[in-house]
Amino acid sequence: MINYKQKTLANGLKVIAHRDTSTPMAALNILYKVGARDEDPKMTGFAHLFEHLMFGGTPAIPEFDAVVQNMGGESNAFTTNDYTNYYVTFPKDNMEVAFWLEADRMKGLAFTQKSLDTQKNVVIEEFKQRYLNQPYGDAWLKLRPVIYKVHPYRWATIGEKIEHIEMAQLQDVKDFFYRYYLPNNAVLVFTGDVEEEVVFAMAEKYFAAIPSAEIKRTNYLQEPAQNEFREIDSDLKVPVRSFYQVYPMKQRNHDDYYAADLLSDVLARGMSSRLYLKLVKENPLFTELSAYLTGSVDPGLFIVHAMLSDDVDMDHAKQELEKEMDKILATGITENELQKVVHKSETSLVYSEMNVLNKAMSVAFFEMLGDAALVNEQQDKFTKVTTADVLRVAKQIIRKENCTCLNYKNV
């Protein structure tokens, strides 16, 4: 349970404070409601490139991180298809420096050509290191445009291709900043041993004067329902054959998300899960099987990923996997299986509330989804799922004509 208080400043900045008296550390998390889905299809990867530039200094300070280090803190950020999240952790004695820093860069950046040029190179190396120079690293670059034909989820946060990153100009950076990095498009969460009223006063002191503006969102189309099986092969040479089967499903804040999440756990979470028992242990057609969800703000994906054992025929392995899926679709899951994965979700939740940073990120995420209060409703939502819900959701998602398959056959 995370107890918090919230306040909205006159400029629209949402401020949420959670007091944790057990620790000398504090976290300041700012989430901007802009992600890769807001990008121009001709300049993908921009939201993530921009995230790098947020560390490149402002008119007041040459370097963001140097000030963070000077207060005994650490900071980082990540970009998703839906949002961009920045955080700083620090000894709470220095909270005022953290507030100053975040307000300073919300006010404006230095916008230097040098910073842009360097970070373009850094991001291109990141592109290579994480997506091109790893076996299977290209999976999502390949899958997204086949699954999403019209929705901007069709490109990955890193971008559709390196050329798009090379194209970014300083003017694009400025335009993006003044369009999206607005107080009324942000959620600020502070967690630490500080009274909520003190947090609100400090937010007021440093952020209140930052002007709000109308947020001009991109218009994009929602993805129509898929109604044919799609299959592609990667020509990348890989050490072990592998495939992904990906199924479109509901969005993160839909009630069916919870049943789908539990279904993925029953299928492949841990060594006592169904697919693992049947197809890795009893009949070892695979060396590894996993199932997980993207949990995105717009309708997301249910993913099954498999690594094949040597000398096993891929088609045969897929048929056996399909048989296991068919069993679930025919008879659902047992009460015992449901209870197990609900217990697992409970442990995960208790864990996620162990430190100030995780708590700050969770609260910000749920506020972005619609309401911070959701953070304390998660366990209840998992507990309420019935075996009938899981069966219904499984039937909705696991359908051949709802599936896209990516194969790695080239060993």
Added chain:
Amino acid sequence: MSEILSPIIPLPTSDFKITVREPQKILLSNTIPVYYIDAGTQDIIRLEIFFDAGIIRQQKPFQALLANMMLMEGTKTRTGAQISEDVDFYGGYLSVDYAKDFSTITLHILNKYFEKALVVLQDILMNSVFPESELDKLIKSERSAYAIDSEKVGYLGQKKLNEVLYNGHPYGVHSEVSDFNKISRDDVVDFYKQYNLSSATITLAGNIKERELSLVDKFIGNIPFDQQKKADLPRNFKALYGDHFVEKKDALQSAIKIGGHLPMKGSDDFFGLLMLNTILGGYFGSRLMNNLREDKGWTYGISSYIESAAVSSSFIVSTEVKGDITQKAITEIFKEMDVLKQEPVSALELDKVRTYMLGKFLKNLDGPFELSDRFWGIHQFGLTYDYYQKYLSTVKGISAAELQNLAQKYFIREKLVSLSVGPK
């Protein structure tokens, strides 16, 4: 736009109140030591058992790995699947891991289900049977994981670095995927002897009260074991300093590893070296990051770190860069070491690093698991909490001249390995 923010950055403090909390110790009925930390806000427990069964005890490649993983694969009364099921059902996480010097079994569980999980843990500790059929499957899946890793330049670099830094020592034994064909169940069972409880240590962290301690004694304190005299640790190796290259055709990036040996953890120079390492490549604002990433944009990241093991500490610089600038990047890395040898660190930078390290240390003490990790981080080397006092006084007090001396003493090209993995 008018000035809307205070132009003056609030002054940070580096005067944090830092208290290093030590665990309490009890002996179970069978004399296994338990070090426990009762802290935190959540009703959760982490129990770790450390065994003197790391790579250092290995005679053949993958023995430590397979023996460790086979602990989860079956007892006299439970199959591997049942072991997992009986812990999973209560939302617990039972995992095993191995490293250079120790192997571990770790349990994470909510307090209310602790007893349920201990039943299974006890069974593993007393009745593991290493079924041949499960070993075959495990070898298959580990072989395929190994083959995947072997496509990654970073992994190949780390492997080669161990081989040349610890040439002639179990840490540095070369392995190939074909070594998986040469290991038998006998090799695994033989290695399992290293898991003798007479050299085990238990740590407990989280919501730990009388109840939890007595449960541990009930389930683990009653396990009989023989006193085992362990062989002396192998300590000899002959590092192959100098340049090394591993070809990885059509890689888009090269991995670079530069490494050398340092004195043992806790020895006199060690604390200053931790600080020197931080300045060079140990944090986001380090010299290497500023040069190779923030200035030149050659890499997504570069870092240096100190890794302590039972027979030596090593110092490693690690990065991945575009293939055609590999040599230039290596030159820049050595250049940054040279600068530290030639010029004292400025007061401004030194103050920044001091504050950063103090804040980081405070963060590393935040929470029961972190406190427990700090304990094991010294206890495994036979060090006491005096270590952290020395650490704090070095961070607060070391001078630029002392750091420069350390750079001159340890950043010696002839005593460093420089290797790259990538296209020719």
